[in-house]
Amino acid sequence: MxxxxxxxxxxxxxxxxxxxxxxxxxxxxxxxxxxxxxxxxxxxxxxxxxxxxxxxxxxGSVRIRVVGDSLIAGDAKIPVSALGEAHVLDAEETRAWRTFKADPRAFMLLRAYIPTALRVEITDPADPTPYVYLSTREPDRLAAALDAVRAA
The missing domain is CATH 1.20.5 (Single alpha-helices involved in coiled-coils or other helix-helix interfaces)
Incomplete structure (x- = not known):
């Protein structure tokens, strides 16, 4: 549906x-x-x-959307069922996760001019990507939308 x-x-x-x-x-x-x-x-x-x-x-035309049971970030379409816990990152943590804490296998949709981000774990064992890093101005709202899809 x-x-x-x-x-x-x-x-x-x-x-x-x-x-x-x-x-x-x-x-x-x-x-x-x-x-x-x-x-x-x-x-x-x-x-x-x-x-x-x-x-x-x-x-600046890249979009982040939660549609149906999928997270669409740029060209990536990830089923919410393959996503784990979402971590809201403040400005300091955002900087850390896009520099020295970053994993080269991660999917990163980052914009340096956006000070906050959301890091979502990937739980699919067949996927080598450890997490998704998304620059977003509203990380709390995005995390809540992912939780709402999981709960439905």
Whole structure:
């Protein structure tokens, strides 16, 4: 049975400062094209800004969802039955688990600009992945959504 609405959905959008950086890339392109005249300058401003915005937007288009009995994180679709305990990580623990505590076999959907994360154990003995690390702005809500699916 598929519920009509996802109990959890989050899009990992880039921070607002990245959009300023996109504009600055456009300004840089405009300055590079300045010796060629006004029209190339405007084209560089618009084109450089647009290309940088597309890159930033595509990087931030990754989603984390709990749909039905699955956790969908980016391209990965993991049945909740294969997941174990979820550990909410604060900023310090998040930094530790994406650096010196990280296991190279783990599935990591991380965004360095998001200060919190959720680490979920993988309980499937056939899967060599020890855990899933997900950068999320709302780790408590994601853990609660996984628990709700397990309880149903």
């Amino acid at each position: 598929q519920p009509s609405a996802s109990p959890y959905e989050e899009r990992l959008t880039p921070p607002r400062t990245w959009w300023l950086i996109c504009f600055l890339v456009g300004v840089s392109m405009a300055l590079i094209l300045l010796p060629f005249g006004t029209l190339p300058l405007l084209g560089g401003l618009v084109g450089g800004t647009a290309v940088a915005a597309v890159v930033a937007s595509s990087y």
